[in-house]
Amino acid sequence: MYDELTEVDIKKMREEIEYRVNVLRPQILEDVKTARGFGDLSENFEYKAAKQVKNRNDSRIRYLERMIKTAKVISGASKAGEVGLFDTVEIYFEEDGEAQTIRLTTTLRQDALQGIISPKSPLGKALMGHKVGDRVRVDVNPEYSYYVVIRALEKGQDDESLPISSY
Known part of the structure; x- marks a missing residue:
């Protein structure tokens, strides 16, 4: 199964991946490290919440990478007078x-x-x-x-x- 995506879709996904890897991930890892220092991990809500945010970010990165890898690149061109993509x-x-x-x-x-x-x-x-x-x-x-x-x-x-x- 593949998704039909345009070059703009793929560009937007690559930009999001770059942001999540280079900006969000370091912030999230710092939050996890800080929350870990609050004590007993079995009763540490801040740690569990920070890990959940980290896992959600990692999952989104994997999802976008898989979408790019399996995408079928299409153009948005359609015939004049006929309904097509982006109309x-x-x-x-x-x-x-x-x-x-x-x-x-x-x-x-x-x-x-x-x-x-x-x-x-x-x-x-x-x-x-x-x-x-x-x-x-x-x-x-x-x-x-x-x-x-x-x-x-x-x-x-x-x-x-x-x-x-x-x-």
Whole structure:
């Protein structure tokens, strides 16, 4: 299994790894060392908390390194007039009678609460390659689907404005 990531995604991950290794890790190790000096480790909450922060930082570094190692590098290019990666799309939900603007991005930078979705999501998958005016069926699961109409499309490009998500 691999993730489709852009060069910007990989650059952002490398920057985070560098920050976590060169800035955070020394601070965290100093906190662990200080907390260890507070006495009996079996009853030392500060030590346990500092170790937990250290382990979380190390885990994030390993996660990002594994993502970079297994990534499939893609470009954000798409055909003119068709919905593609990094585009902003205004859609109309027929079922609700409401319009919404969403932006498509890689899975690493998605944030559904902000209207930033991945082409791997049911809505993103359905919209990819369609044009303004198209009525698109969105299959959520085998029992439920709905229709949206693409009202507007603004072509976008990969930029560094969207942060990578944390876990």
